[in-house]
Amino acid sequence: xxxxxxxxxxxxxxxxxxxxxxxxxxxxxxxxxxxxxxxxxxxxxxxxxxxxxxxxxxxxxxxxxxxxxxxxxxxxxxxxxxxxxxxxxxx
Amino acid sequence: xxxxxxxxxxxxxxxx
Numbered sequence: 001x002x003x004x005x006x007x008x009x010x011x012x013x014x015x016x017x018x019x020x021x022x023x024x025x026x027x028x029x030x031x032x033x034x035x036x037x038x039x040x041x042x043x044x045x046x047x048x049x050x051x052x053x054x055x056x057x058x059x060x061x062x063x064x065x066x067x068x069x070x071x072x073x074x075x076x077x078x079x080x081x082x083x084x085x086x087x088x089x090x091x
Numbered sequence: 092x093x094x095x096x097x098x099x100x101x102x103x104x105x106x107x
Contacts (some may be wrong), residue, residue, distance in 0.1 A: 024104070033104035040099040066096035078099040085101065 004057065005085070006073060007091040008079060009050035014087065027087060034085070039064070040078060050091050053079065 009062055013082045015026040023041025037042055042063070057071045062077045064071075 023106055035102040037097070039097055039100070039102055040101060043099055060096075064096040065093040070103055071096070074098045078101060081101045085103075 002032075004054040005052055008047060008083075008088050009054050009091055010044065010047050011087055011089050027085070029086060034087070043075065043078065043083050045089060050090070 006041075008091070015028065017024050018041070023036040023038075023044055025036060025044075026032075046059055049058065052085055053072065053076060056075055056083060057068060060066065060075065061068060062091045066074050079088065083090070
């Protein structure tokens with residue numbers, strides 16, 4: 001069950017760069033490089049201020065052709081991965 | 092016209 005009301009935010013201490021339309025990031029804390037891809041990069045930008053999954057999904061659905069259920073599920077999975085890597089936090 | 096959606100993936104490029 002996805003809690004779409006959950007507030008999430010970027011953790012500071014990452015160097016982010018655009019590379020060929022995709023967002024690439026170096027996490028200073030763990031020394032790892034990440035490729036967020038184009039849509040992952042868009043999601044990252046939307047989290048520059050604390051936001052909810054619900055808000056993220058609404059913003060993404062206004063730009064991309066995707067069903068809400070698919071968007072929610074895939075965004076939640078992506079955010080879980082970001083959280084496991086220590087790149088975002090739940091507020 | 093909305094853009095094409097692709098599943099967002101986090102790819103770990105390298106471990107330093």
